[in-house]
Amino acid sequence: MGVGGFFTSKLDEAIGWARKYSIFQYPFVTACCGMEYMATACSHYDIDRFGAGLPRFSPRQADVLFVVGTISHKMAPVLKRIYDQMTEPKWVVAFGVCTCTGGFYDNYATVQGIDTIIPVDIYIPGCPPRPESVIDGLMKLQDRIAAQTQRY
Amino acid sequence: MAQTTRREFMLGEGSGTGGGPQNLHVGVGPAHPAMHGIIRIASELDGETIVKADVEIGYLHRAFEKDCEQGGWNNAIPYTDRLNYVSPLINNFGYASAVEKLLGVDVTERCQYIRVIMSEISRICDHLTCIGASSMELGAFTVFLYMIKAREFLWELVEDVTGARLTISYGRVGGVKADLPDGFAEKTLHAFKQTREVLDEVHRLLTGNRIFMDRMVGVGALSREETIGYAITGPLLRAVGVPYDVRRAQPYYVYDRLQFEIPTRTDGDNYSRYLVRMAEMEQSMRIVEQALASIPSGPINVDFEGRPIDPAAYVDRGKQGKTEGLLLLPITLSPNLQGQQRAEVSRVNVADKRVVLPPKANAYGSIEGLMNHFMLIMEGYGIRPPAGEAYFPVEGANGELGFYVVSDGSDRPYRVRCRPPCLPPLAALHRMIVGEMVADLIPTFGSVNMIGGELDR
Amino acid sequence: MAILDELRRRFGGAIVETDDHRGDLTAVVTRDALPGVLAYCRDEAALAFDVLMDLTAVDYQKFPGREDGPRFEVVYHLYSIPRNHRLRLKVRVDEDDARVPTAVGLWPIANWLEREVWDMFGVRFDGHPDLRRLLLYEEFVGHPLRKDYPVNRRQPLIGPAS
Numbered sequence: 001m002g003v004g005g006f007f008t009s010k011l012d013e014a015i016g017w018a019r020k021y022s023i024f025q026y027p028f029v030t031a032c033c034g035m036e037y038m039a040t041a042c043s044h045y046d047i048d049r050f051g052a053g054l055p056r057f058s059p060r061q062a063d064v065l066f067v068v069g070t071i072s073h074k075m076a077p078v079l080k081r082i083y084d085q086m087t088e089p090k091w092v093v094a095f096g097v098c099t100c101t102g103g104f105y106d107n108y109a110t111v112q113g114i115d116t117i118i119p120v121d122i123y124i125p126g127c128p129p130r131p132e133s134v135i136d137g138l139m140k141l142q143d144r145i146a147a148q149t150q151r152y
Numbered sequence: 153m154a155q156t157t158r159r160e161f162m163l164g165e166g167s168g169t170g171g172g173p174q175n176l177h178v179g180v181g182p183a184h185p186a187m188h189g190i191i192r193i194a195s196e197l198d199g200e201t202i203v204k205a206d207v208e209i210g211y212l213h214r215a216f217e218k219d220c221e222q223g224g225w226n227n228a229i230p231y232t233d234r235l236n237y238v239s240p241l242i243n244n245f246g247y248a249s250a251v252e253k254l255l256g257v258d259v260t261e262r263c264q265y266i267r268v269i270m271s272e273i274s275r276i277c278d279h280l281t282c283i284g285a286s287s288m289e290l291g292a293f294t295v296f297l298y299m300i301k302a303r304e305f306l307w308e309l310v311e312d313v314t315g316a317r318l319t320i321s322y323g324r325v326g327g328v329k330a331d332l333p334d335g336f337a338e339k340t341l342h343a344f345k346q347t348r349e350v351l352d353e354v355h356r357l358l359t360g361n362r363i364f365m366d367r368m369v370g371v372g373a374l375s376r377e378e379t380i381g382y383a384i385t386g387p388l389l390r391a392v393g394v395p396y397d398v399r400r401a402q403p404y405y406v407y408d409r410l411q412f413e414i415p416t417r418t419d420g421d422n423y424s425r426y427l428v429r430m431a432e433m434e435q436s437m438r439i440v441e442q443a444l445a446s447i448p449s450g451p452i453n454v455d456f457e458g459r460p461i462d463p464a465a466y467v468d469r470g471k472q473g474k475t476e477g478l479l480l481l482p483i484t485l486s487p488n489l490q491g492q493q494r495a496e497v498s499r500v501n502v503a504d505k506r507v508v509l510p511p512k513a514n515a516y517g518s519i520e521g522l523m524n525h526f527m528l529i530m531e532g533y534g535i536r537p538p539a540g541e542a543y544f545p546v547e548g549a550n551g552e553l554g555f556y557v558v559s560d561g562s563d564r565p566y567r568v569r570c571r572p573p574c575l576p577p578l579a580a581l582h583r584m585i586v587g588e589m590v591a592d593l594i595p596t597f598g599s600v601n602m603i604g605g606e607l608d609r
Numbered sequence: 610m611a612i613l614d615e616l617r618r619r620f621g622g623a624i625v626e627t628d629d630h631r632g633d634l635t636a637v638v639t640r641d642a643l644p645g646v647l648a649y650c651r652d653e654a655a656l657a658f659d660v661l662m663d664l665t666a667v668d669y670q671k672f673p674g675r676e677d678g679p680r681f682e683v684v685y686h687l688y689s690i691p692r693n694h695r696l697r698l699k700v701r702v703d704e705d706d707a708r709v710p711t712a713v714g715l716w717p718i719a720n721w722l723e724r725e726v727w728d729m730f731g732v733r734f735d736g737h738p739d740l741r742r743l744l745l746y747e748e749f750v751g752h753p754l755r756k757d758y759p760v761n762r763r764q765p766l767i768g769p770a771s
Contacts, residue, residue: 028183030190030212031605032237035281035318039307042300057185072608073764074746075190075211078182104230107215108753108762109745117766128318210744217729218753218760253631380690383660383718394690401693539673540630543686543697545662554663554686560672571663571686579721608744 008150016146019063019089021051023142026062028082031069033096036128045131050138059085064141065118070098071111083118089148091121093141095134100125175203180593182211188285190604193581193593200589205582212604220568225251225325225535228568233319235570236606238281239274239549241267241310243606244323247568249404250544250555251325254537257507263327263500264405265447269340270313270322271546272436272443276347277306278549278601279429286426286598287358290367295354302350305343312336313491325535326508327501330491337444344437351433359427368423372584372596379420382580386551386573387428388600392420398547410442422599449499463512470516478517507535534563550574550601572606610634612656612696620646635697643700644710650687650696651715658687658696661712664722666730670704670756680704681732685712702732711736729754 027037041047041055056062059082071079083092094114097103100123102112114120121144124137181192190211196204216235220228232247233240245267252259259267284299307317312333314320322329358364374384376392389396395414399407415431417424461469463483470478485492491500497511505524514521527533539561545554551573558567577600584600585593613627613634623642628635638646650658663686669675679701687696700709711734712719723734724743731752734740742749748767751758 031214032234032318035237038281038285038300039304039317042304043297044301044304070212070214072211072213073749073767074213075182076766078211082183105214105219107219107760108758108764109213109215111766112763130317210742210746213744215753215760218758222760256631378717380659381717383662383716385660396690541633541635542631543633543663543695552662556663556665556684556686558667566672567667569663569665575721576718579718 012149013146015150016148019148020142020145023050023052023064023138023145024054024056024062025052025064025066025093026057026059026082026086027055027066027068028079029068030071030075031096031098033068033098033128036126036131036134037066037068037095040131040134045135047135047138050135050142052138059083060087062086063090065090065092066095067092067099067114068095070096070103070105071114071117072109073111074109076111076117079114080117091141091145092118093122093124093137094120095124095137096129097125097127103127173198178590182208185289188597188602188604190608191578191597191602193585193597195585195590195593197590200591202585202588202590202593205585207578207581209578210608212608214605214609216570216609217568220565222564224563225537225565228565229323230319230321232570233321234605235572235609236278236548236550236553236574236603237318238603239271239278240318240320241270241274241314241322242546242548242553243570244321245271246544246546246548246553247555247557247570248323248325249546250542250557251535251537252502253544254540254542254557254559255325255504255507255535256538257326257502257504259327259502260500261406262331262448263502265443266328266332266500267323268405268407268410269332269440269443269447270310270328272440273306273309273340275549276433276436277303277310279433280306282549282598282601283354283426283429286595286601287364289594289598290364292358292364295357298350298354302347305346309336309340309343312339324501324508326504330489331496331500333490340440340444344441347437348434351430355430359430365423367592368426368595368599369421370419371422371588371592372599373419373421374580374584375420378580378583382576382583384551384576384580386548387425387432388420388577389551390414390416391424391428393418398545398552402545404544404546406443407439409446410439412436412439422595425599466513467516470518475517479514481517483513532563536561536563545571548573550603550606551576553606570606570609572609574600574602574607578602578607612694615653615655616646616649619649633697634695635699637699637701640700640702640709643698644712646698647685647712647715650698655692656696657689657691659690660688661716661718661722662686662688662695664712664719664726666726666732666754668730668754668756681707681730683709683726683732707732708735710734713737728752731755 094100099114102110122137122141124133126133176197178197179194182190192208194206195202216231219231229244232243235243280299280303284296288296311317314322379389379392393416395416397414412435415428417428461481461483466483494511494513501508509528510521510524515525537559539559541558543554543556545552553573554571556569557565560566584596613636616636617624620642623639624636626637650656666681666683668681670680681702683700685698723737726732727740728742728744
């Protein structure tokens with residue numbers, strides 16, 4: 001490895017540190033979890049102190065896709081298109097149990113987990129998850145972002 | 153793929169070959185920045201003006217009506233939570249009342265007061281969210297933060313009573329899950345004081361604000377005949393001057409004993425709807441304060457020795473067969489299970505053992521309680537309303553929320569239909585936005601307060 | 610009750626059944642008389658049902674005692690703002706002839722409510738200007754609220770392949 005490896009790993013850490021504290025999320029809000037997302041984003045539970053305070057409502061400008069709320073079969077192609085439009089590096093957070101596994105909507109209309117359509121990094125279960133769970137998931141996402149290595 | 157109607161609309165007039173000006177097709181949604189998500193408005197624009205609009209819904213269809221048929225009557229309660237998810241208590245109680253109407257039972261008076269109090273708190277939360285979100289879309293981000301802060305105060309109250317913030321599953325057929333906790337009245341009055349301060353600040357920020365009024369006055373108006381023809385109820389109907397409110401027209405629970413006004417305006421535009429909602433929040437707080445002052449406390453079970461016993465020890469004694477006097481002993485419950493004591497559970501649930509689960513102390517302390525519990529839970533038994541149908545309307549935050557339930561005499565619902573109050577305004581949305589500019593779509597859509605769970609069910 | 614008497618007096622045999630269970634006035638109407646009854650309910654001054662609160666359907670295929678009768682029952686909930694009274698009208702149709710005249714000319718909300726009944730049950734409404742699905746995507750096969758549609762049938766993923 002040698003000296004070159006030391007510098008690239010320090011650079012990885014610096015890039016990871018910068019990325020994890022500047023999360024521009026795309027909140028793809030559909031259902032009840034949106035209310036808890038709003039509560040987490042606002043003054044009481046505040047995710048702005050984690051650097052995630054500015055939602056970007058365009059997939060080209062966002063790097064984390066928060067899929068918040070139930071995805072039905074009618075909505076699934078839209079979700080896939082939004083995910084495809086995001087540029088690398090991108091991460092996906094499955095917020096709420098409907099996006100993790102379909103929740104208790106085991107029926108003809110609901111996608112049984114968004115990981116059947118797009119790859120997911122963090123799963124936050126709960127119906128809806130309490131804001132403390134969301135913040136815990138966000139911190140795990142930050143750990144994952146910080147641990148990514150770059151290819152030079 | 154077959155030529156679908158969506159495509160026919162998009163490839164229809166306006167996009168042919170040849171010269172001349174063409175209208176621009178803009179699809180607004182379904183991934184919306186506004187926290188509403190899930191609506192597609194396929195609009196055709198001539199410059200900035202909307203010439204034609206086709207509203208497409210169904211992106212959150214979660215098969216509520218089909219899922220309700222799969223379990224028992226009380227199993228549908230969590231599904232009803234997720235209908236109008238900003239005011240879930242109103243949905244719970246509406247469904248429970250429809251089933252109670254079918255059964256022919258009346259809930260206890262204390263339960264009616266509790267239902268009124270929790271419904272009004274839910275209604276305030278709904279209006280806070282609606283005004284907050286629609287102001288944010290107009291650029292007033294501060295108002296959104298203030299409204300959500302006020303909503304947190306109320307959600308702490310809801311969490312004290314029901315155990316959860318949003319999807320609470322608090323109503324049951326025949327009553328509610330548990331009684332109110334101690335100290336609820338003081339906490340509520342304190343929370344209302346804080347909420348009133350927030351509403352005062354928002355009034356000062358928005359109501360006379362030049363920018364807000366320019367964007368909302370005269371925009372998105374609908375005439376009175378069209379509002380009635382489209383079966384629109386709730387704040388949108390009251391904003392055109394029709395004082396129709398289910399709580400006044402067909403009073404249910406104890407609304408006929410409480411004093412409240414029905415705020416109306418005459419213009420029917422977005423600004424009137426905003427003013428109606430702000431006034432309704434004040435009226436809801438007034439209702440809750442009156443209800444808390446006059447709620448009956450009911451009889452309390454007085455035991456013969458008064459020694460409280462730990463619940464685990466109680467269950468052990470019951471299992472060992474030492475049951476003399478067991479039914480009369482009080483149990484010390486953990487503070488998180490407030491309202492679940494024997495006396496309090498029977499104060500808020502109808503005294504009908506075909507409908508309501510016995511309190512846990514009875515289920516473990518006596519064989520009759522155990523059998524009662526068994527018969528209500530096991531498949532094939534359970535609550536069995538007589539065959540028939542019933543429709544029960546309640547005043548939801550968006551208008552008349554009606555539940556139409558059909559029973560075939562078994563322990564599962566045969567058909568549960570929710571009449572969604574926000575479907576009519578969406579059906580009329582194309583009438584509200586045609587002729588307006590495309591930027592006027594945002595405040596109009598915000599003032600309609602579409603809740604996806606209820607619209608698409 | 611006066612409403613039901615009035616309807617029976619005016620329409621005679623077209624009102625097949627009336628009921629007053631739990632305070633809900635209900636009348637079952639024949640399909641041919643339905644447009645006339647609905648128009649009368651809306652326009653007659655004493656009735657003045659200016660609001661079509663709800664339009665839905667029930668599938669009676671698995672109802673004990675009614676498995677052999679007409680399969681679908683389309684239910685109209687009417688409300689009158691000036692008179693503050695309600696009425697429920699029902700029409701029974703068979704499975705192989707599931708067509709009902711539309712109410713769009715009387716109440717504009719019927720447009721979307723009938724689309725939903727078509728989507729969920731497969732009951733056609735004659736005279737409807739634009740009968741297409743409301744809640745499900747257009748390529749969906751089947752009518753899910755029918756009793757013979759299983760609740761957890763899995764669907765193929767739709768949309769353009771990316």
